Amino acid sequence: MALADLTFSRTLKQTNKRIPSFPRLDRAHVLPLVVPVTLIALWQFGSSTGFISDRIMPSPVAVTQAFWSEAASGDLGHNILVSAGRALAGLLVGGTIGFLLGIINGVSKLSEQLTDTTLQMVRTIPHLALIPLVILWFGIGEEAKLFLTSLGVLFPIYLNTYHGVRNVDRDLLEMGRIYGMSRWSLFRKVIFPGALPSIFVGLRYALGIMWLTLIVSESIAASSGLGYMANNAREFMMTDVVVLALVIYALLGKLADVIARRLEGWTLSWNAAYQK
Amino acid sequence: MSLHIHERPATSPSAITTNGATRPDAASTTTQAVSLHLRGVEKRFGDNQVLRGIDLDIEAGQFVAIVGKSGCGKSTLLRLLVGLDQHTGGEIAFRGEDGNPAKADARIVFQEPRLLPWFNVAKNVAVGLGEGVDKDEARTKALAALWEVHLRNKAEEWPSQLSGGQRQRVALARALVSRPGLLVLDEPLGALDALTRISMQTLIARVWRELGFTAVLVTHDVSEAVHLADRVIVLDEGRISLDLAIPQPHPRKHGDAELAELEGKLLAAILKDR
Structure with a gap:
């Protein structure tokens, strides 16, 4: 995976021009919904007319019903909470390690020379390939999931933090030194804010990997969580619950991205690219 | 940008600004200007000798401009004055207005603003x-x-x-x-357009008159040097080739005939086209 793969291109700023046919709604709010709503309508139409078989793909109405029954029994809420807890724990552990390594290697030549080559080598191993080994080490308990998720989020955060620190403007560092900043001040006032846009890119990429890893490890060995719910439903041919799980992944992924964007907008308000 | 020329009498300690605020007291704190004393200062990077024995005394509160072709060593000299680099020979000393050795407390303005x-x-x-x-x-x-x-x-x-x-x-x-007792300016106006540059020169001249620090300005713009400085020094291949006093009183007008004559003299010295 090249570094370029780990960076998102920022979407163009949405225009705020109003269109006359929607007097109260912004074009920016309506346009993103057009495609998903149309697709769902077509899907329901296909299911209702019998064009799409129930055994292949349940109708949106059936998925909604599955949602109600799962939610009413309390299983859905429980599984979402369990998965979210695992995801956050993995993000916290892996993210902290990746962040600290990125900062230290960005600042210290010695540490960089000592560890960067190793990290770059380990990074290229698909972490899901470790599943057999991880099950041997940790069994099928929480440790295995935490280990895999942490490992998955570690590298994008490490790479982007390191990249961000290394690319802090040398002129600003020199300025900081002339004005007598201590090492801590230099980090707090120059290096960290300078690296922050890049760290956020790493965080958003890590959020995607976090869900992916968690779902895969939950499908293989778990007795609760969204991945378990979907996998269990597959065994009983309950396609509606399988699709429900997919919809929830999509919503959770969107939620994580919205939170990351809010954080970006809040901490990077100085940056013209993030100004509203 | 629009042109900002705000002139106001230097003698009014509580002048009214355009936005209605009175002058804050902290601004009128006086500066302890330092004098500079350089003896045989040398700087070499490997085999390349950039400064070849600079002898220079700058009085406290004086405004000195250093001009010269690119590569003459003027920026190197500045970096030595603010302690960004160490000289490889000779000595640099700073004295307070009372004549005793003092800490320089030098500050520098670069060509780029370098704001966070x-x-x-x-x-x-x-x-x-x-x-x-x-x-x-x-x-x-x-x-x-x-x-x-x-x-x-x-x-x-x-x-x-x-x-x-x-x-x-x-x-x-x-x-x-x-x-600061010493303000060092490293081509601070080099990246600005011509009109902004003129208003900035006026601003620098006024602030210097009001606060009374020692100023050392490196510039490639000879007319800027003549407009601002009490004294212009021409550096050539790591040595001082001309040290010219500019006796005209401040504030100076742009386009003054006597200043233009001095400017011509300096340009001739820099380009050596006699």
């Missing part, structure tokens, strides 16, 4: 105060310094919202906020 984009204007200026200054005190001093450069009303803005000339004025305020 994630700090607002006031916090950027406060960086110039160094470590361990009380927050409220830092803010008061920063606002006073911004007042000096006529940017008091921009204190809460991001640097990205300012024009090039305004950013450079913020950099000047940051350099002046600690009331």
Whole structure:
């Protein structure tokens, strides 16, 4: 995976021009919904007319019903909470390690020379390939999931933090030194804010990997969580619950991205690219 | 950007600014200017000798401009004065106005403003105060310094919202906020357009008259040197080839005939086209 793969291109700023046919709604709010709503309508139409078989793909109405029954029994809420807890724990552990390594290697030549080559080598191993080994080490308990998720989020955060620190403007560092900043001040006032846009890119990429890893490890060995719910439903041919799980992944992924964007907008308000 | 020429009498300690604020007291704190004494200063990078024995005395409160072709060693000399590099020979000493050895407390303004984009204007200026200054005190001093450069009303803005000339004025305020005894300017106006440059020259001249620090300006613009400085030094291949006093009183007018004559003399010395 090249570094370029780990960076998102920022979407163009949405225009705020109003269109006359929607007097109260912004074009920016309506346009993103057009495609998903149309697709769902077509899907329901296909299911209702019998064009799409129930055994292949349940109708949106059936998925909604599955949602109600799962939610009413309390299983859905429980599984979402369990998965979210695992995801956050993995993000916290892996993210902290990746962040600290990125900062230290960005600042210290010695540490960089000592560890960067190793990290770059380990990074290229698909972490899901470790599943057999991880099950041997940790069994099928929480440790295995935490280990895999942490490992998955570690590298994008490490790479982007390191990249961000290394690319802090040398002129600003020199300025900081002339004005007598201590090492801590230099980090707090120059290096960290300078690296922050890049760290956020790493965080958003890590959020995607976090869900992916968690779902895969939950499908293989778990007795609760969204991945378990979907996998269990597959065994009983309950396609509606399988699709429900997919919809929830999509919503959770969107939620994580919205939170990351809010954080970006809040901490990077100085940056013209993030100004509203 | 629009042209900012704000002239006001230097003698009025409580003049009214355009935005109605009175002059803050902190701005009128006097500066302890230092004098500079260089003896046989040399600097070499490997085999390349950039400075070949500079002897130079600069009185406290004097405004000296250093001009010369690119590669003559003028920026190297500046970096030695502010301690960014160490000289490889000779000695550099600073004395206070009382004649005793003093710490230089030099500040530098670069060609680029080098502002922290994630700090607002006031916090950027406060960086110039160094470590361990009380927050409220830092803010008061920063606002006073911004007042000096006529940017008091921009204190809460991001640097990205300012024009090039305004950013450079913020950099000047940051350099002046600690009331340095020596201010070093490394082609500070080189990146600005011609009209902004003229208004910045007026601003620098006024701030220097009011605060009384020693100023050393490196520039490739001979007319700028003649307009601002009491004394212009021409560097050539690491040596001083001309040391010319500019006796005209401040403030000076652009386009003055006597200044133009001195300018011609300096250009001839730099280009050696006799």
